[in-house]
Amino acid sequence: MSVFRKIKSRLDQWRVSEHVKRYIILNNNMFPKIKTNQEKSSIILMELNLTRSAHISYSYLSNVLKDKYNANIVGYSPLAIRGIKNKISFCVRRLTLREPFNVYRSFNCTRFLMVSPSRKHRNKAKSIFESVYASLSSKRDIENITIDGVKIGDLIYDTYLMEKKLPTIDVSTKIFQDFLLDSISIYYYWDDYFNIKNVKAINVSHCVYNIAIPLRIAISKNIDAFQANVTHLYKLTPSEMFAYNDFKKFPEIFSSLPNKIRDDGLEEAKRRIERRFSGEVGVDMSYSSKSAYGAPRHATLIKKSPRPKILVATHCFFDSPHSYGDNVFPDFYEWLEFLGKISEETDYDWYIKTHPDYLPGTKDIVDNFVSRYPRFQLLPANSSHLQIIAEGIDVALTVYGTLGFEYAALGIPVINASTNNPHTAYNFNIHVKSEKEYKHLLSDIKNISVDIDKKEIYEYYFMRFIFNTEGIFFSNYQDMIERIGGYYNQFNPSIYSYWEHELTKDKHVNIINAIEKFINSNDFRMNYSHFGREISLHDLNYSK
Helix, strand or coil: CCHHHHHHHHHHHHHCHHHHHHHHHHHHHHHCCCCCCCCEEEEEEEEEEHHHHHHHHHHHHHHHHHHHHHHEEEEEECCCCCCCCHHHHHHHHHCCCCCCCCHHHHHEEEEEEEECHHHHHHHHHHHHHHHHHHCCHHHHHHCCCCCCCCCCCHHHHHHHHHHHHCCCCCCCCHHHHHHHHHHHHHHHHHHHHHHHHHEEEEEEECCCCCCHHHHHHHHCCCCEEEEEEEEEEEEECCCCCCCCHHHHHHHHHHCCCCCCHHHHHHHHHHHHHHHHHCCCCCCCCCCCCCCCCCCCCCCCCCCCCCCCEEEEEEECCCCCCCCCCCCCCCCHHHHHHHHHHHHHHCCCCCCCCCCCCCCCCHHHHHHHHHHHHEEEEECCCCCHHHHHHCCCCEEEEEEEHHHHHHHHCCCCCCCEECCCCCCCCCCCCCEECCCCHHHHHCCCCCHCCCCCCHHHHHHHHHHHHHHCCCCCCCCHHHHHHCCCHHHHHHHHHHHHHHHHHCCCCHHHHHHHHHHHHCCCCCCCCCCCCHHHHCCCCHHHHHHC
């Protein structure tokens, strides 16, 4: 039976689902096939992946760019393909148009690029490796690795942590040295490609990790660069290389809105924050499966004492610490180590808590940390923050977590160990710029004072989670997530059928016009205005 199961499994892998078939037909109807000169035309690079809901945005963005530049759409593998078996697999799937090749072909992708650095690229990487490696006297130096004026160190840093599932980097290890050399060879592959080909635009799934190396090169050459998915579309530039960093301009944008929208927006933000604090799961966080708030779940968590009480809210150690740019510390582990040493120099009660949805490996690292720094007490992952606050936390520490606005809304001072955090445009948190400033604040925690204006918190929440519409493609993204059975189901083929059901000719035309307007503007993020309208009271009040 096991043999038959294996055969069936292999056949299932090659079977095209009905959802995919129907989506291909839909795209063939919506995006006319016009032949272009394969040798001479310009190129639009589109990252190949199986993030199926994002394919909806890719199809529109790529075709608008194709028409603008009279270009071929080229799908490329985001990761370097190595090993004869993997290369053969890629070629076979490309030749036989297995998913996602068949889907990309349906929206006019005419060629598929297998990224694979050659001996020439590896030799070029070797020629500079020694000088690059010799310059790495600290982890901060890794972040700042720059080749030909293109900064890629932060991308290398985050990729290494994620791939190796390590909390930090040991520069002296051979595994890191090999990884660094490999990353440099990827850079030279893409540098070569951009120098040879007439690339007019590129779209990526992430602005972090090594998959963003071609993005950084494109930005350095003033080539149109985008990060798109089904909820948003960003245009990246030398001054804005990270998606989601529009939070820097929230106050400016908010002040330009009509008074009625601002007033109603603040009220809606307040309601949604209160829903979060009630323990409701998924309020403006559709990916979340557990709440960190709600009723108490444990006996006493915070011991009574006259000492100041500090809560440290950890991050996932492997998950792109440079999502918004550089921070005070090069990674979350270094941040935690710094706090561990501070704990030995201060007479405080220190508490540490992971996110309730923490990823595998996080708990082991935190357990080890607590064993080495016994002044820290580890709280249960499912502890309610309402209980923690009620029992007497004085200050909370994060790098750039949602705790920043949540604890501030409950009257607790929060120190962010970064100026590149989503709350940085507001004064309801402290945003430190250096280790020296951080240590000074932590050494005198009793005198920390933050003038928390709840109106600022509601303004931030409104701008981040309500004004920044997720309704570029689906009319009600949150409703769609509920109907398909949860956040992660949007990456299954069934999302194609949901889209087919919602799409109309008028909507198709409106999306194309809006994307055209956006890419021809100087705007950072696509929003309501590109659809020829402003945010309305209806947008504020649809249920989340």
